[in-house]
Amino acid sequence: MMALNSEEVHYQRSLGGQVFEQIRENILNGRYKPGESLIELRLSEEIGVSRTPIREAIRQLELEGLVHVVPNKGAIVSGVSDKDVDDIYTIRMLVEGLAAQWAAQNITDRELEELEEILELEDFYTRKKDSSHILQIDSRFHQVIFAASKSKSLMHVLGTFHQYVRNARNTSLSYPDRAAEALKEHTAIYEAIRIRDSEKAGELMTDHIMKARASLNLRKQTRGDR
């Protein structure tokens, strides 16, 4: 399946990063399921590159903990379990609170404007109940705050965690009620950051994540997942 059509081999450039993203995406959205083993040759045919970039991607996924590699045997998808998600929300309550604090202290005018724009868009999509865009804009809101904290370590760890719980956030934000509440909470956080009230910003952020998790757990119980 999917053999090369052209006779000549066209060397393509700099696809390494994309290969990583693609496999990662397929793990996070559940196409590659936990327990499944990732065969390099199979992936290389599926994605259309040689084994070299595939291996580089798998090594990165190993470091992230999304796959488990047994030497000379191969890579097995670990994925993100429900418990992982729960743990991550707890950690986020602490660390993202810190991020908001630091953001209030270090944010630039440019970043403040960006947050304003984001909130306008979030309002727009929330009214439209466009949950896919809401998820995107929610990511951007948090990402800008991570960046505004001006801490490389914090940005890195929170960025990763945010991706890991993307599915969960999606579930939560699919509820128009929750999306509307999230918007209000975001606005309050923005306000606190704007007036440089770092303590308040931190508290509001911690609270925001606590509520997000509560809505998620409610959701799971309702649907009987687990």
Add this chain to the structure above:
Amino acid sequence: MMALNSEEVHYQRSLGGQVFEQIRENILNGRYKPGESLIELRLSEEIGVSRTPIREAIRQLELEGLVHVVPNKGAIVSGVSDKDVDDIYTIRMLVEGLAAQWAAQNITDRELEELEEILELEDFYTRKKDSSHILQIDSRFHQVIFAASKSKSLMHVLGTFHQYVRNARNTSLSYPDRAAEALKEHTAIYEAIRIRDSEKAGELMTDHIMKARASLNLRKQTRGDR
């Protein structure tokens, strides 16, 4: 330099992980300095493997944020700055407190025994003022607590951070006074975990890291580093 002596090529197995560790080590201990660019061919000759494992290692280091990769140009060492270290200590105060809490709730008897053994060794090396072994045993103490928390995410993020600030911890623990205090603090944390007082364990751990950082900053001011 270091050309192959034997005529025959001996294929060696499963060195990938070691290559990663070696380059990582050289970044963390400062042999590869921030700003320096990592040439694949040079590293491959230096380490004695081909470019393939080197590339895999560099991609992993990129993900960890220890090097910055510009496509088609190469990898530049980022390293861990003084600010990074400071940020990490702040984050550790929060997250490692959580780890101690969870450890108190989830630790196994086997792990408790391990902590006891570690504390005995720590006492031994502290009396001998053997700072190199003190650093090692300190790492093990914290690592066991991470594992006892039974949280993959937490273990992962704290394990990484711990490595990043290894130099700083070494500086701090080189002072016999600080090492002796650290031992007392460790013992108190162990006690709280043993009697399953999770709140207390968390507080003690947060406090422990706060004091470790304070001693480090004192140290830096004294030496005039920065």
Add this chain to the structure above:
DNA sequence: CTTTGTTCTATTGTATACAATCATACACAG
């Protein structure tokens, strides 16, 4: 002199070849 274009070299990105390993299936002895 400065600017522009061109060649050359160093290095990265990708593909592929081959060695080593692991698991399975199968044959055979007990």
Add this chain to the structure above:
DNA sequence: CTGTGTATGATTGTATACAATAGAACAAAG
């Protein structure tokens, strides 16, 4: 049957070959 050894195939680990890119050095034109 049951266990043990051996061959076979699938897959990973490593090395190497070649394409593409970036940058420097150099030459020519203005």
